[in-house]
Amino acid sequence: xxxxxxxPTHLIKTRGQQxxxxxxxxxxxxxxxxxxxxxxxxxxxxFQYYEEEERQRGNFPDRFxxxxxxxxxxELNVNAxxxxxxxxxxxxxxxxxxxxxTQYFGPGTRLLVL
Amino acid sequence: GQxxxxxxEVTAVEGAIVQINCxxxxxxxxxxxxxxxxxxGAPTFLSYNALDGLEETGxxxxxxxxxxxxxxxxxxxxxMKDSASYFCAVWRGNTPxxxxxxxxxxxxx
Numbered sequence: 001x002x003x004x005x006x007x008p009t010h011l012i013k014t015r016g017q018q019x020x021x022x023x024x025x026x027x028x029x030x031x032x033x034x035x036x037x038x039x040x041x042x043x044x045x046x047f048q049y050y051e052e053e054e055r056q057r058g059n060f061p062d063r064f065x066x067x068x069x070x071x072x073x074x075e076l077n078v079n080a081x082x083x084x085x086x087x088x089x090x091x092x093x094x095x096x097x098x099x100x101x102t103q104y105f106g107p108g109t110r111l112l113v114l
Numbered sequence: 115g116q117x118x119x120x121x122x123e124v125t126a127v128e129g130a131i132v133q134i135n136c137x138x139x140x141x142x143x144x145x146x147x148x149x150x151x152x153x154x155g156a157p158t159f160l161s162y163n164a165l166d167g168l169e170e171t172g173x174x175x176x177x178x179x180x181x182x183x184x185x186x187x188x189x190x191x192x193x194m195k196d197s198a199s200y201f202c203a204v205w206r207g208n209t210p211x212x213x214x215x216x217x218x219x220x221x222x223x
Contacts, residue, residue, distance in 0.1 A: 004156075033209060042118075042201045042213030043157065056209060090156060103210070105156040 002027065004093050004106035012112045013081050021076040021109045025093030029104075031055075032074040034066060035090040037108070043090055049074050078111075086113045116140040118202055118214035125220045126192055134187045134217045136202035144205040146178050146185045151216070152198045160187070162205070189219075197221045 005024045013019050025032050031050045035043035045058035049068035068074045072093075078085055088110050094103040118138045126132040136146065145164035149157035161169055163178035163185060175188040189196055200217045203210035 035213075040215075042203070042215050044213070045209065045211045048209055056207075056211075058211065103159060105158070107156050 004029075004091055004104050006089075006091050006106040006109050008109060009107070010110045010112075012114065014114050015081055015083060017081050017113075018077065018079045019081060019111060021078075021089050021091075021111070022073065023076070023091030023093075023106060024073045025091075026104050029093035029095055030072050031094045032068060032072065033092045033094070033103075034074070034076045035092065036060075036085075037088040037090055039087070046076070081113045083113050086111060116204065116212045118204060118212060120200075120202055120214040120217045122215065123218045123220070125222060128192055128194060128221055128223050130192050131188065131190050132192060132219065134189075134200050134202075134219070136185045136187075136214055138183050138185075138202070138204050138212075140204050140212060142206045143180070143183075144207060146176075147203050147205060147210055148174075148176055148187045149201045149203065149213075150198050151201065157201065160200075192221050194221050194223070 003026050007022045033048040034046040037043045046060050047057040048055045052068045063079045065077045088108045090108045091106045092103050120136045147162040148160040150160055151157045161176035163169055163176050166180055168177045173190045178185040197220055201213050203213045
């Protein structure tokens with residue numbers, strides 16, 4: 001049973017560009033959350049998708065948007081990239097009505113903005 | 115605002131016991147969880163406390179006091195592989211929304 005997968009693993013972009021990151025949740029999971037983790041910091045919650053709708057959102061600008069597909073996979077889009085967007089982007093999946101222990105993180109996508 | 119405070123670094127000897135503390139200030143608190151993250155890896159869920167008291171899972175235990183807005187992670191019989199960063203996180207509903215900055219644990223021989 002594959003866990004949470006993310007692609008790509010690494011990405012280099014320049015300021016002003018746009019990027020799309022992808023996440024496939026663990027089998028049986030229907031909820032996907034995205035986090036940004038800067039070097040030496042804890043993850044910061046970006047948003048959560050459930051039933052193809054954004055259910056919760058953290059304190060991130062509108063440049064950060066997302067989507068969830070009928071198969072529960074999800075994309076994170078970031079427009080007009082800034083140097084400060086360089087970070088590890090983590091996806092976590094869980095069951096919508098499951099217990100706390102059902103949340104699993106993917107390996108992350110490391111984004112570098114030059 | 116919301117914030118969590120935890121020590122930035124802790125060093126302990128192999129075989130010993132170490133406690134990592136976490137204090138939080140937040141509204142809408144549901145519970146506190148702990149994660150382990152090795153360098154270059156993804157966070158791994160360790161424990162979740164919604165009620166006051168101690169939760170034990172093998173060598174790892176986690177404690178919560180809601181009245182004191184305080185929790186801790188206790189690691190026993192430390193092994194070299196326990197060297198990692200440990201994060202506490204506050205939950206709202208079914209989502210960990212706020213993470214601490216992490217405590218880097220170094221286990222030495």
